[in-house]
Amino acid sequence: MFSLIINGERHKVDAAPDTPLLWVLRDLLGLTAVRYGCGQGLCGACSILVGSEPVRACQLPVSEVGGRRVVTLTGQDDAVSTQLRAAWIELDVPQCGYCQSGQLISAGALLRRNPKPSDADIDAAMSGNLCRCGTYQRIRAAIHLAARRLRGAS
Template sequence: MKLTVNGVEHDVDAAPDTPLLWVLRDLIGLTGTKYGCGMAQCGACTVHLDGQPMRSCVLPVSAVAGRPVTTIEGLSTDGSHPVQRAWAELDVVQCGYCQSGQIMAAAALLKVVNNPSDAEIDEAMTGIVCRCGTYPRVRAAIHRAAELGDA
């Protein structure tokens, strides 16, 4: 089957019910998207499908054929995306495990709401679990990314 990931078309040989996460990591070699729980509960595996944040650990690869998928590697090749810049500027990352999911959810939010309120941020980020508790820094970084613009 053909998948378009980060603007590049890939031919993948996978069972239709294989989770997209494993296709991304094991067959395409994009390891920025993390496995956390395997049940769409933690958000570490968040990618964009048609611009919307989706949990790739439970999304069958057959559901994404012919639709654009963006992973953390596809936001920018050099860390220049406003969300990535804000994350670095405000030193959001602690252990880092959830951060690709956090960044992908934040980028999707800022595509829809260019200056989100705290309540909008909290709603958009619900379900992205950070075991280190960096939630205040995540919120601050989303506000900073909104200031930087062009998310």
């Protein structure tokens, strides 16, 4: 039995220690915004925040979460996530949308630690998130737009 803090709520889950957190979130807690992509930590679709860092939920055993806070896309409700979602919509970032929860998690983590990222900063922070539709230029533009708005510049 594990006690987890997910999106600000405490949950007790009965899972084997080596169960990937992805399956705990999706199957045991019904948090389906966390997507299964490759199952090998290569695509970023299953990205969540553990503390303030993006982590691949498919590679993190539930036993390693400990008392750290876990946040999924649906648990983000701050100014950064609000501005990112608005920019995503305004610039028509998603096509199929499958990777977007992981993209938004990584983009949010970047903007929380670097409010004025360069193209190189964005490329480095987003390099672990694959988009089958190839909307990388729009992703970068949306991150810049959200960053400008968060700094008070239009």
